[in-house]
Amino acid sequence: MHLLSLVNVLLIALMLHCMTSAKKFRWCTLSDAEQRKCSYLARTLQNILSSSDPFSRVSCVRAHNTQDCMIKIRGNKADAVSLDAGDVYTAVSLYDLEVVAKEEHTEGNCVFAVAVARRGALNIRKLRGTRSCHSAAKWTSGWNLPLGFLLSKNLMYWDGEQPLAKVVSRYFNASCIPGIGVSSPNLCELCQGTKSYVREKNHFCEVSGNEPFSNSDGAFRCLKSGAGDVAFIDHLTISNVTDTEMDQFELLCPDGSTASLKSYRSCNLGQGPGKSIITRGHMKRITKRFLTVIQNFFGRSGKHRSRFSLFTSEYFGGQNLLFHDSTQGLHVLTDDADMTDILGLDYVGLLKELGHEGISLDHSVIRWCCISSAEMRKCEDWALSVRSDPLVCVQATSLSGCIEMIKSNEADAVTLDATHAYVAGRCGLQPAAVEYWGGHYDCLTDPNELLQGLFEKGFPSLYALAVTKKRMKAVTLSDLRGRRSCHGNMYSPAGWLLLSRYTVRGAVNQTWDCDLNSAYExxxxxxxxxxxxxxxxxxxxxxEEVGRINGRCAANHDERYYGNMGALRCLVGETGGRIYGDVAFLEHHSLQENIAYLGSSGWAHGLDPSDFVLLCPDGEKVALTEWKQCNLGAIPPSVVMTRPVITAKIYEFLMKSQEYLRSSEDSTFQLFKSVHKYGEGDLLFKDSTSCLLPTGHYGLQDILGDSFMQLADSVFECTHAGILDFCTSDICAGKKK
Structure with missing residues (x-):
């Protein structure tokens, strides 16, 4: 009996071994030409490897389109395929597949999205009503980045309440967008694939090699044929253009200009991740081994490259078959790589904004970033006081934390001072509105008309001041070394950036440290x-709470010496005149009101503006009222920053909000006042703000000004900032123009 059982066990093991050894690795193909290349790869492997090697038996599974590939891989009818990053996101989020490797090119895994047109025919800002050719729906260069650009520049408007395809169908006159579906027929009108009622024979408007205008090569073919006026493709497609094509076509640049096809690094609509290879979860290890084997054999420097070239397709009657022809190698990923490691924060955030996961209630919610409990209280009062899109208040520990949360799609907007706005701009965020610090009566005029006038004559400015107590006779601006200092916060324009020109980076200081924070210390x-x-x-x-000190030196209002009010508290000293500074660096706005508030709130009884003086660059000391003549420089306006695609949504919310609050006479909530109700100044917005204005088509450089931008550039060139490390760690961040 035992012997019989042992025989049975051995027979079962032998059967399992035979079944396992007979199993083939199956690659999913999307065209007849790709099927031919895949079959040749399979035969070559069979000739090289021993019959006992599992990869000596590779089969090629023909799919109808990319979605069919995903279904086949999930259903164990195929094992792997290389897909555009947009489809990779779909494969992971909707089909529960996993990414195992990336295609790498000479410039890494990232691709530039470009808009191509005939020379002298078009302007990127005037595409409405034209005929468009796209590589595919939801693909990086043919859909995601171009539409993200058009939405971010307010050239196309989408309220999120309808499918984005409907908006696109109204924007372009006719298109070929393979894979878009049948809901908007004009988006397939230009396509050339064979039509049939039999699904397997219908290739019209499909993401398949049998749709002539599919993929970036196909979209360029659509343009060259005269079917379309503009093609949205990746830069890899134009890297090998002919001289004739160089003369006939040009790139459409974001600023409305044009450039040669070879100028894609400086003239593009954005950069996103390239193609990646996907498989089922339990096939990850085997797929990685397969990719390693074929790359070692047939890659750029493979030992059997003379027998088969993995990244060449011409011999098989097509382009970019199995992998893109410009691929330099396959980068196999580690097991712990997640979606943001593979596609990047910016790109994943963009896909969510474009509704790749479907439209949900989240699309109508505005998540405002707050940095303290005081700001949360004001934000919650704001949410209860307005009748507009739902407002949700989320909390970070600093303005840099807000930038990180917005970039990570955990918050939507925040108001930033000029220096933090500069940092946010370098992190890929975009201005949605700007604080106006002029007269309230100006806000009653048309905001766009007011904005135009401001860019001609300049924004009303706040000024950076150095303030000390009148009784401190020995303190002067030119002799602050070794003093006790009070700064609103790190990176503040008044207490950090502009101050540097008169202290650590001043002409008299010959030994300043390049890193500004180290220099100040x-x-x-x-x-x-x-x-x-x-x-x-x-x-x-x-x-202090229950005898314990919390939040010391925190970059938010939990540190009582934070901000303009906090720097003033620091100069006055804690209750009883203890723990104070010799000089405070703050903004001129609300200064006298803040002094009066501290004098009446119990912080310092009887405090009066006459107790303080300004320190001037020429060594003089003057009264606080002389701030226009005695200051450290003008401060550009604060800016509401957000992710590019939702700038119009954020601005519309703000306009509705301030209009409702302006007309609601019985409202006790004031958007631009904080100190008396919440005990802190400049919560959410500066108290000196009269209204918020649209940024229009103006960029951050237009708002902040050349001199401020140049100063910030020079400082951050050698000053370490953790938030910039976070932003530039995104996979395409270091390669942006």
Whole structure:
């Protein structure tokens, strides 16, 4: 009996071994030409490998389109395929597939999205009503990045309440967008694939090699044939254009200009991830081994490249078969790589904004980023006071944290001072509105008309001030080394950036450290610069609860010396005159009101503006009222920053909100006032704000000004900022123009 059982076990093991060894690795193909190349790869492997090697038996599974490939892989009828990043996101999020490798090109895994047209025919800002050719629906270069660009520049409007395809169908006169479906017939009108009622024979408007205008090569073919006026493709397609094509076609640049086809690095609509290879979860290890084997044999420097070239397709009657022909190699991923490692934060955020997961309630919600409990209280009052899109208040620990949350699609908008706005711009965020610090009566005029006038004559400015107590006779601006300093926060325009020109980067300071934070720590004896470290935190006081000090030196209002009000508190000193600074760097707005508030709120009884003086660059000391003549420089307006695609949505929410609050006479909530109700100044917006204005087509450089941008560029060139490390770690961030 035992012997019989042993025989049975051996027979079953032998059967399992035979079944396992007979199983073929199956690659999914999308055209007849791709099927031919795949079959040749399979035969070549069979000739090279021993019959016992599992990869000596590879089969090629013909699919109808990319979605069919995903279904076949999920259903265990195929094992792997290389897909555009847009389809990769769909494969992972909707089909529960996994990514195992990326195609790498000479410029990495990222591709530039470009718009191509005949020379002298079009302007990127005037595409409405034209005929368009796209590589495919939901693909990086043919759909996601171009539509993201058009939406971010307010050239196309989408309220999120209807499918994006409907908006696109009204924007273009006719199109070929393979894979778009049948809901908008004009989006397939230009396509050339064979039509049939039999699904397997219908290739019209499909993401398949049998649709002549599918993929980037097909979209360019659509343009060259005269069917379309503009083609949205990737830069890899134009890297090998002929001289004739160079003369006939040009790139459409974001600023409305044009450039030669070879100028895609400086003239493009954005950059996103390239193609990746997907498989089922339990096939990850085997697929990685397969990719490693074929690359070692048939890659650019493969030992059997003379027998078969993995990244060449011409011999099989097509282009970019199995992999893109410009692929330099396959980068096999580690097991712990997640979606943001593979596609990048920016790209994943863009796909969510474009509704790749379907339209949900989240699309109508505005998530405003707050940095303290005081801001949360004001934000929640704001949410209860307006009748517009739902407002949700989310909290970070600093303005840099808000930038990170917005980039990560965990929040939608925040108001940033000029320096933080500069940082946010480098992180890929975009201005949606700008604070106007002029007269309230100006806000009653048309906002676009007011904005145009401001760009001609300049924005009303706030000024950076150096303030000290009148009784401190020895303190002067030129002799602050070794003093105790009070700064609103790290990166603030007044207390960090503009201040540097008169202290650590001044002409009299010959030994300044290139890193601004390190330089300040060596320059001042000690101070309070919320968000800083070391000696720049020694004067900070945090807040006290049940006998414990919390939030000391935090870059938010939980540090009582944070912001303009906090820097003033720091100069006055904690209740009883303890723990104070010799000089405070803050903004001129609301200064006298803040002094009066501290004088009446119990912080310092009887405080009066006459107790303070300004330190001037020429060494003089003057009254606080002389700020126009005695300051450290003009501060550009604060900016509401958000992700590019939702700028119009954020601006519309703000306009509805401030219009409703302006007309609601019984409302006790004031959007631009904070101190008396919440005990802190400049919550969510500066208290000096009269209204918010649209940014229109103006960029961050237009708003902040050349001189401020140049100063910020020079400082951040060698000043370490953790938030910039976070932003530039995104997979395509280091390669953007």
């Amino acid at each position: 060596n320059y001042f004896w000690k101070g309070c610069m919320p968000g800083g470290e070391g000696g720049l935190c020694k004067v900070c006081v945090g807040w």
